[in-house]
Amino acid sequence: MEFTEKQLDGPYEVCGVDIQNQGELLKGLLYFPPKSFEKPFPITLYFHGFPQLFTLKEIVKNHKYILDLGYSFFVFNFRGYRFSEGNVSIQSQVSDGYKTIEFVELMAKDNIFNKNDINIIGHDIGAFIALLTCSYIKNINRIILVTPILDLRKHVYDDNFIKTLNYINRFLPGNIRGISNVNEFITLTKKELTSEEYQIQKVIDHLSCRKLKIVIGEKDNMTSISEVKEIMQHLKIEYELAIMNNMGHQYIDDEELMNVNKEIKNFFK
Numbered sequence: 001m002e003f004t005e006k007q008l009d010g011p012y013e014v015c016g017v018d019i020q021n022q023g024e025l026l027k028g029l030l031y032f033p034p035k036s037f038e039k040p041f042p043i044t045l046y047f048h049g050f051p052q053l054f055t056l057k058e059i060v061k062n063h064k065y066i067l068d069l070g071y072s073f074f075v076f077n078f079r080g081y082r083f084s085e086g087n088v089s090i091q092s093q094v095s096d097g098y099k100t101i102e103f104v105e106l107m108a109k110d111n112i113f114n115k116n117d118i119n120i121i122g123h124d125i126g127a128f129i130a131l132l133t134c135s136y137i138k139n140i141n142r143i144i145l146v147t148p149i150l151d152l153r154k155h156v157y158d159d160n161f162i163k164t165l166n167y168i169n170r171f172l173p174g175n176i177r178g179i180s181n182v183n184e185f186i187t188l189t190k191k192e193l194t195s196e197e198y199q200i201q202k203v204i205d206h207l208s209c210r211k212l213k214i215v216i217g218e219k220d221n222m223t224s225i226s227e228v229k230e231i232m233q234h235l236k237i238e239y240e241l242a243i244m245n246n247m248g249h250q251y252i253d254d255e256e257l258m259n260v261n262k263e264i265k266n267f268f269k
Contacts, residue, residue, distance in 0.1 A: 009060075011035075012067055017076065021099045022092075024085040028076025028100075029056045033067045040108065042117035042141075043072040044268065045100055049124025049149075050088075051168050051176050052081050062257065063121070065265050072113060076100060078129075080177050087178025090129075090152075090192045097133030101140075117141050121264065124222075124249075125149045128200065135203040142211045144267050146260060147249050150200055150223050150231050153193045156186060205234045212239040215263045217247030240267075 007014050013032040018025050033041060044066050046059055054062070056075045066073050078096045080088030101118065108115035119142040122130030127148030134140050155161050165182045168175060179185045196202040212235075214228055225243060232239055242263045244256070251260050 009057075012064075017074070017103070019076075019099055019103055021079065021096060022086075024079050026076060026079055026085075026096050026099065027083045028074060029060065031060055031067055031073040031075075033070045033072060037070040040111050040114040041072045042070065042119065043074060043104055043113045044119040044121060045104070046073070046075045047097065047120060047122040047126030047130045048075075048078070048081070049126050051172055052077070055082075062261070063264070065261065066268060069265070069268055071119070071268065074100065074104070082175065088176050089178065089188065090132075090198050093125075093129045094132050094198070097129050098137070101133070101137055105139075115139065119143070119268070121146065122148065125152065128152050131200060131207060132198060132203060134209055135206040138208045140209040142213075142267065143209045144213045144215065144264055146215045146264070147217060147220060147251065148214060148223055148228075150227060152189075153199070155222070156189050156193065161186065200231060201234070204231060205236055207235060207237065209237065211267075212237060213242065213263070213267050214239060215242045215244065215260055217244045217249060217251070219247060220249045222249040 009031070011034045015030045017028040017030050019028070046063070048059065056077070059075045060073060063073065077084035078088065078093045079086035080092060086092055104113055104118055105115060107113050118140055120130045120134070120140060121144050123146045127145035128150060130143055130145065134143060149155065162182055165179050165185065169180060169182070192198055216223065216225060216228060218225070228241065244251070244259055247256050251257050
């Protein structure tokens, strides 16, 4: 982690974070709440989606209310995305999920973070990765899944997935590494999904957290409300479901973003 001179973004102290994982660098930004809050801070990690259209600073800007509630906020690129090294895969992202939580736990030993108040926002495929990760990690406080991808296998076997990858390669070159050979990437991902540890239906009943919430659009064409209910029926914990009227999978306009952020903010109060 880069602890040099203090750098500020408005009222928030911010540090660049480099985490070595399997010989590759995972890069992120760690924001601290305003000075009126005291250590140890609760912390929220942000697991981004695919292909991660927003920069890390844009993600922070859209969620700065987390900081104003007294939480630290850790945003990072999974390996294979943007500034982090390596190639994207399910394995690398789940491993990165473990590694970031391990990083927070190490800082909790120095009384920087509250080890009993580690939280996650998972968006899109980041929600899928959060569920896989937290099915094996038992010390997470709150998890909120926003317009989640839950049954990844369904999408990988859909012909539209090929179109999505070709679109990313054409219009977002360099945004994700490891997908330039579309057929090879799909074959790899299908192989990964044969492992039970990456099958949501197999691991969901192991999920351990104190509080869980799902925010999903009424018109989400990637994950239906019925699919959410079907998968979550295997949970051994209760969860809250917030359905956003007239919203699809993406929440792009200001009103949709405001409504989603209201649900997240209320969850962390």
